[in-house]
Amino acid sequence: MNQQANSATAAPEEAAQYLTVNLGNEEYGVDILAVREIRGWTPVTRIPQAPGYVLGVLNLRGAIVPVLDLRLRFGLAREEYTATTVTVIVMVNGRQFGVVVDAVSDVVEVAPGDVRPVPDMGTTVDTEYLKGLTSVAERMVLLLDVDRLLQPQDAQMLEAALASSDVKAVA
């Protein structure tokens, strides 16, 4: 938890831009530098043995990109996908994945000084995926730690899966 607070305060001096997305009544900010593209919801191909929040994979101009539902990731109730449902494609550590949210709303500028650590509060969201919160025009925006969305449990799961199978190392 301390680490996240540190990374929030150690951010560069200039204001960072965030794309805000809606999830129910809450507003989340995604670092705009990680956002590759915003596209309408399209059906995906389910993948076996995936955690529930990973909806499947989609074809992004020839690349196979996994898509996760942010609601399911945060343990919220599943919503029907509608015309405003969007998939935000983000790129983190050279990997692309899609995040399904209810809607995108805005791009906001947040000065590093305005980012406060996340209190252990009553949000439905596990604070592990947040790197801070800020307020924009009276609205509270929770800043997402995109790096962690498809990490680290998945990485652990992967290792566990590899360790349990007797599959030889990939050449």
Added chain:
Amino acid sequence: MSKVDLAQFHKAFYEESLDGLDAMEQALLALDEGAEDPELINVVFRAAHSIKGGAATFGFTDVAAFTHVAENLMDEVRSGRRPMAKAVVELLLRSGDTVRDMLSLSMAGQPAATAESQALLAELSAMVSGHAAAPVVAVAKAAAAAEAIEGWDIAFRPFDYLLKSGNDPARMFRELEALGPLAVTCDASKLPALADMDAESSYLGWTLSLDAGAKRAAVEGVFDWVDGDCDLTVTPRIAAPAPVAEVAAAAAAPVAAAAPRAVRDPAANSESSSVRVGIEKIDTLINLVGELVITQSMLSQFNDGVDASQLEMLRHGLAQLGRHTRELQESVMSIRMLPISTVFNRFPRLVRDLAQKLDKKVVLDMRGETTELDKTVLEKIGDPLVHLVRNAIDHGLEMPDKRVAAGKGDTGTLRLEAFHRGGSIVVEVADNGAGLNREAIVAKAIQRGIITTGEGMSDEAVSDLIFEAGFSTAAATTDLSGRGVGMDVVRRNVMDLGGTVAIRSVQGSGTTFTITLPLTLAIIDGLTAAVGDEIYIVPLVSIIESVQVKPDTVRSVAGGGELFRFRDNWMPIVRLFDVFGCAGQRRAVDEGIVIVVEGEGTRIGLFVDELIGQQQAVVKSLEANYRRVTGISGATILADGSVALIADVTGLVRMQARRKAA
């Protein structure tokens, strides 16, 4: 002036030299068979010459000195002073091997001169006749003579066209300077008036004085490239005669001198593979991209909307776009395709050496060398082919007297052929030898406990036994085959490439190995199958056949498993629906199809709802953005743009085996 880091060219030099050595070897083998084409001799000469020049430029003095002597030997043959005798060919073939070793040593930053190369150098020098090759022999002998040289006086006057040949005196002087302190005096006496001067001609001469006890080979090596394009005299300044004891030390000197230069560049060792692409392939690509740009600009006029009158034009543009995209895809794929001759080329030599060693007479018949294969497939098919060829000569073809006794010609034929069949490449290794000995194989298999009896086994099944691990019928393990990798490894290598091996053998008249390989690993042929509401692709290479199963041939076993009877064998049914946790309706066993697949020699039945069709699938990685999924080897994109997953048959077989064990 900053020194150009020559090390960046080492890799290119190395690759080119290897190509040159291959060309040389081929020409020598053709000469060995009695071809009398002067062009062949020229090919050998040119190869030796370019390697010498390159090696000297890059400071691989040992290689340069060695090839210099080989080149001189060839020069004698070329000018008709020496016949192309068997002994010469033999020696040059061995020299080629040695140069190859020396080059790889040099590239690894190690001293290139070995005891072996020195011995061969002596042999070569001995063969080169006396005075005709005087300078060369002098170089070689000077290296061994251990003169105590204080320095060198060099008079160098290039002919006026030297600059046009791309040589730069300044570069050569820098190279000399690397050997020791250098004093340069320029003689500009022949410089014409400015008005008469041709800027591209050389009018200058130089007198150089090098204060270092460098070797003559090193000093003269600097001028290798301008040999014949200048007046050059190199005179040593000798102090006192050296004691004979220094001979050994002096001989070791060039080795020490070469080593640090090669070590300097660690990048030379890094394995970055590259593809040489024919210029016409690149031109085709550029043309296609040009066409694509034109089409794009044509389509861009519809940015503001289309009215009905333009529909035809739009349709035309889209059709064109589609065609160009397809062509572009094909062209790009073809860049990875290389002719199989890159693998076949090693066989003439291999066959010649093997036949000589075994006292057998073998004619190699190679066909379809221009057949193109994916580079990754090519790299991995070499070893299995070498093994098959060795096996064929060692065990397949008989000794000449035995052949005659069997009513055949004393010379055996080994056929190596590559051709297209369907969407695959077929490589055949065929000999007209004795064929597989059924009795010996059965006896051996029983002895090894692989089978209990050979009775009732088809010839095909018996032949397949030689692919079992640890199987070899050779009575005595020879130096050639029967050690290291066996036929099981051949089969595994081929299967790793998504291919298959089959044997056809007729006792008394020969054996044919047929390797079937996919054209490329990037595209597979697959069967699309529906499972629940989803679609999966099963690679065609692993499919044996698809059958509809009657309920009365299916047995349930404890733990929820199912077995079904297929050709007198009970085989487990793997329901993809359950393994992949599909959405939709689970079907009863008689409402679907069982695809019998084989992975790692084990057969299982994959149960799917229905077969949709066959299609080529471009394999995409799931791991690039996600992670590996057990039972899935990758994904592909269907015609409607959606993603379908490709079943990993080997993985499914393993899963099944684990479940059985659990």
